[in-house]
Amino acid sequence: MDLTFLITNAVIVACIYGLIAVAVSITWSSLGLINLGYGFVFSFAGYGAYLVSERISEHPVLVIAAAILSGALAGILICLVVFIPLHDKQNFTTRGMIATLAISLIGSQSLLMYFGPRAKALPELFGFWKVEIGGLVLTSDKIGIVVCSVIMLVGVVLWMRSSRRGLEIRAMMMNPHAASIVGIGIRSTGIYVMAMTGAMAGLAAALLSQTYYVSPFGGLTPLIKGVSIALCGGLGSVQGAVIAAIILGFTEAATSRFLGGQYVLITQFLVIISILIIRPRGISGLLDKAREQ
């Protein structure tokens, strides 16, 4: 019972943070941008979903769609403000990272000014039902979270594999310079990548709002967790991010079960540091060689 409970919790945590981690990973490997603005994307998407649920309808599909769309919008905004003007300038990696941090500061302050400091709650997206499988009780929100994030991840991976745009993004991951020589537009690809990863962060925001409230600075913890998972899995590797998400989700669930909630971050960072000391490029960080910026 304990073990199954642990595993379900680990899977759920892994699903939500895995979405952000994969987003961070894809952005880094294809654009070379360390996007620390996902915290803002996350809150922005949460508020987008909140506005739709408040003003239009509380239908779960609409709310999730609103979160995904507003996440993509915020992603495109970051791309237009940071990536497109900066990508060919000197010191792009450092400046890009600082610029995304600045966007996150500006964005959170604007959200704070517009919506006020009070946290907002989203409606229950998945209803209140339970399923019992072999003595294991699964609530509706857990199943909903897992199903939604798996659908999103599989969709993104399939899109990356089979579509023309996905091919362009993969070409950028391999060698951005060569990709631009054969006619792949760096800027247009940047917009696709940022819209897609923003949409993933937006979905994560909608899913996480089932547990936490939507607040201007609420994106910080998911960002830090997502970034650490991406780091641990190896920047630029989707599989690595998934593996790392599972490992860290398991660590989180196990720690809160056996040691107590306040030690979660400590054990997580110990795990991350030990993984990184053994493998400095993360679990499957091979692509990093290709992108030496």
Next chain:
Amino acid sequence: MSEANENKEYTWINPLGVWGAKGGNYEVTSNQVSDPSDVWRKNTGYKVPTAKVGRLKHYHIWDNHNEKLWKRLRWWPTRRHLLHVKGIYNRKTLNAEKKILDRRPIYWIICMVILFIGPLLFPSSMQSSLLTAGATFGIFAAINVCWTLIIGTASIFSLATYAVVGVAAFLTSWLSINFGLPWFSLPLIGAAIGFGMGGLIALPALRLDGFYYALLTLGLNELCRVYFTTSQEFGSASGGLYGADSYLSESWSPAVQSHASYYIALMILIGALVLFRFVNGKRLGRILRMAPEKREAFAEACGVDYKRARIQIFILTSAALGLIGGLYTAHFRGVAFSIFSFDTVLLGLAMLTIGGIGKAEGAILGTLVVVFLDRVMIEWGPMRHFLIGALMLASVLWLNNGYFGIKQQFNAWRDKKRGEWRSTRTEKGGEALPEEATEIDDKDDLYFRRYDKMQRDYLKTLITPEIIAEHMAKPLGQHSEALERVLLYFRRAKMEDKYALHRVGPDGPFKIIAFSGVRGVSPRVVEDKEYPTEEAGYHGVFMRRVHDLLES
């Protein structure tokens, strides 16, 4: 054919006609010959618009005080100068003069003097808030100067600076509250804590590079925040840990306390600057200037142990940060959790980027701007953080290296623009481009080509239907001046590809051939057209040459 010449028709009379010379026309319509030196002037003239004023001297040149030529301010007891002064000669008057090459020490002193007399200049209504903000500025500027050493000099992108300060501050305040340690012991204990933490954080830096390390340290900062906010001993309920011993006695009046805290914070800042000067400007800093990012392998091949130097700087600076943490406790009688918050890291990063990463003056200016907005403009509310973010974004988007990089960036931009303007003004002087001219050894050839081009330019103006008609009428003999000049030029051409007439049969017809210019290589036939008479052949050759001239 220039229009000016077309109108100036006149009738040329053969001066030799008086003596009944054979060949050549006796009277023919020709065109006036213009002055050849016009073309010369046009080609050699300097057409670039020049302003009357030369380059402005933006630095002061001092007189040389004659016999005091070698008298300079020096750091006692060394022979090092206080200022980097260069002796020069005035080009016009040939007087000996002095020029200060590096004026930064003067600016530093002026700024420090302004900071020290600052409290006298503050308006009395804002005296207390400005003094408090000034004290905060001093401490944060000291932290940022140390951080600049880590990010700039050691190029370790660590975001855990405030974590080191915060841990040292929390532990020292805890010790001071629980064991009643006096204030002067706190900085020392803080330095020891910082030293230990620096060693711990530096370990992953040996394996990880760049952004992996940045993200790791960001996580470490978050870890410290969560640990200290949730633990009972460090006052999770009260939002911070207060009640430590302080060097500011509570018996002093508030005005004395705020002035004392302002000046002590400035002393801390000066201490950090001294550390910066002695690390960045001495051996360690020079080693690392040899090994900038992406060139580490080269430095290593030269025998520079850059990793060791980086770790040394990191640990040394961490100890200094711990010391500042202890002073922080002794200054504010404790510490709040906000030192670990992500916002503090963000604001710190904003301070570094606004001024320019890697420069002590950049860190101080950025801190001044951010602390002013954050602590003095409190009535602006969330707007002030918005403004800080906008400043940070603007400096990253448009400036390569913050405020203090503007001069360098502007100079680079100006040089680029100058090059562009110059290239729009440059014309092909003669037949050789400047690039190829450097590769031609025989400079006579360059001058010849240039002269030849000018001559062709001039002769083109002389080709008119009149002289062609004149040549057709009589190819040989005396001609008008215009035709004579053209023919002289044609006759002087090189043997290579020079036209000639080839008599096909004993009495004609004639064909045009061109010499190869190489001994033993026979001439080539230029065209299949046959000219019945010698005169028609001469005119055919003339027309080909005219054609070639106008084409060139």
